[in-house]
Amino acid sequence: MPKEQKxxxxxxxxxxxxxxxxxxxxxxxxxxxKEVRPMVQVGKKAPDFVAPCYYEGKFASVxxxxxxxxxxxxxxxxxxFTFV
Amino acid sequence: MxxxxxxxxxxxxxxxxxxxxxxGAIPFPMLSDGGGRVGSVYGVYDQDAGVDVxxxxxxxPDGVIQGFEVLTPPVGRNVAETLRQVQAFQxxxxxxxxxxxxxxxxxxxxxxxxGPGLVGNVWQEWKVGMAFD
Numbered sequence: 562m563p564k565e566q567k568x569x570x571x572x573x574x575x576x577x578x579x580x581x582x583x584x585x586x587x588x589x590x591x592x593x594x595k596e597v598r599p600m601v602q603v604g605k606k607a608p609d610f611v612a613p614c615y616y617e618g619k620f621a622s623v624x625x626x627x628x629x630x631x632x633x634x635x636x637x638x639x640x641x642f643t644f645v
Numbered sequence: 646m647x648x649x650x651x652x653x654x655x656x657x658x659x660x661x662x663x664x665x666x667x668x669g670a671i672p673f674p675m676l677s678d679g680g681g682r683v684g685s686v687y688g689v690y691d692q693d694a695g696v697d698v699x700x701x702x703x704x705x706p707d708g709v710i711q712g713f714e715v716l717t718p719p720v721g722r723n724v725a726e727t728l729r730q731v732q733a734f735q736x737x738x739x740x741x742x743x744x745x746x747x748x749x750x751x752x753x754x755x756x757x758x759x760g761p762g763l764v765g766n767v768w769q770e771w772k773v774g775m776a777f778d
Contacts (some may be wrong), residue, residue: 575676
């Protein structure tokens with residue numbers, strides 16, 4: 562479950578867990594970065610990840626696999642303060 | 646989860662969401678996806694716009710994706726439909742896969758039990774009107 566995190570000046574980031582880091586070559590070759598990634602598939606494992614979060618008034622870090630044993634609804638949206 | 650930082654999430658709660666649902670009432674972690682790294686793996690990161698589009702994934706207790714829906718930003722989700730799908734997947738899981746929920750199923754409606762006897766006989770168990778509420 563979410564673990565409280567110390568807040569520094571750097572903007573915290575998360576990332577995918579258990580897979581190779583995204584190739585740094587992407588930065589050198591933006592054309593390659595445009596390659597279409599395959600969509601995840603139903604019936605297959607959800608890729609695990611760690612992400613910083615804001616939860617119950619605190620800054621924390623959460624990992625998807627901590628929720629094994631529960632149903633999870635993972636929602637992406639384009640941005641805070643947008644309209645829908 | 647969006648590409649906003651968790652600091653922006655806090656300001657959004659403080660300045661807007663708290664006026665919709667009350668202070669401290671967001672019951673789930675608001676995740677930050679800097680650089681769209683998680684969205685990229687899930688196939689919902691729009692590199693041109695630099696944001697995660699409106700993707701919604703139902704993940705079961707084994708960590709398996711049972712369903713997803715992805716919309717372009719201007720159209721919002723139907724939360725009731727998401728909950729209906731979770732309820733349907735829970736029925737299927739609770740029956741260890743013996744039962745299936747036909748089109749239009751919602752809690753209280755009949756489920757199907759697939760098997761040799763049901764082949765060619767779904768028309769007797771399920772009527773077109775049942776596809777609609």
